[in-house]
Amino acid sequence: DFLSLKFPQIRSFNQLSLPFFREYKNYYVNELGRPKGWRAELIFVKAIMRRLYGLGYCSKELIESLSEMKKPQRNKKEYLSIPNAKIKELFQVIKRERPDYYYPLYFISRTGRRINETTLIERKDVEWKGFNPVRLNIRAETTKTKQNAPLTKLDQDLERIISEAYKAGLKHKEPYLFLNMFGRRCTPDKVREHLKRTSRQILGMEITPHYFRHRFLTECGKANVPIVDVMAISGIKDINVIVNYYSHSTEEGQAKVLEVSRV
DSSP: OOOHOOOTOOGGGGGGHHHHHHHHHHIIIIIOOGGGGGGHHHHHHHHHHHHHHHTTSSOOOHEEEHHSSSSOOOOOOOOOOOOHHHHHHHHHHHHHHHHHHHHHHHHHHHHHHOHHHHHHBBGGGGGEETEEEEOOOOOGGTTTHHHHHHHOOOOHHHHHHHHHHHHHHTTTTTOBSEEEEEEEBHHHHHHHHHHHHHHHHHHHHHOHHHHHHHHHHHHHHHHHHTTHHHHHOOOOOHHHHHHHHHHOOOHHHHHHHHHTTTT
16 A cells, blocks of 8 residues: 555556655655654565565565665563562473473573474484583574574573473474474563463463563673673674663662772
8 A cells, every 4th residue: 555655657566766665765754653653564574675675576676775764773672570479480380281392491591592493403403412502503493593502501400401301302203393282383482471371370471482581681781791692602702682672770789889989
């Protein structure tokens, strides 16, 4: 509708250009009154145009010009400071009700990895030393950055989680490390739904797997853990991601600053 109303002369996708998409942004943000939704809309538009390019309906030049439109920074959400005791209670309930979802969620909480990346880890990605897993070769094609992001350090709890998930999956044909109760890959949407439902019950609020990524990075910051080590565990490649998106001021941190500055 927008295309036919605003640009009646355009008859094919190859006639689209960067000025068109800028006009579309103006339409979406101002005429529809959705300034906060533009980031998500632009991601969606770019994805659609890439698919159309793959089908031969638009030119490579159009895709390259569209890439010049940068996504605005995401709105920074307030960090929910949930006591460790409540997080432990949440995990206990999840482990009792859905141990298949407990494994990937606990893994995310300990490493700060993304849910999509986590659910795509395969059993072949696990390296062993004797009976203990010592490394996860998280492949480039499973990561958002399309770069290899191996996890080369595991503690006893992570070794246990990985070993149990690995052994549970051996009787199934699916190659993935984290399988659901039906022997199929744990899909991100199903894990999110269960976590939202259980967190409402236990915490009185909804959280998603991404909360554990926020929590991981924030707690590492509060503990003054070196950023390079945080990046190695979480698989984050860009330090600005940590600084811009995952840095949260906390009451404890502010109190510590004031204490240090006391004369």
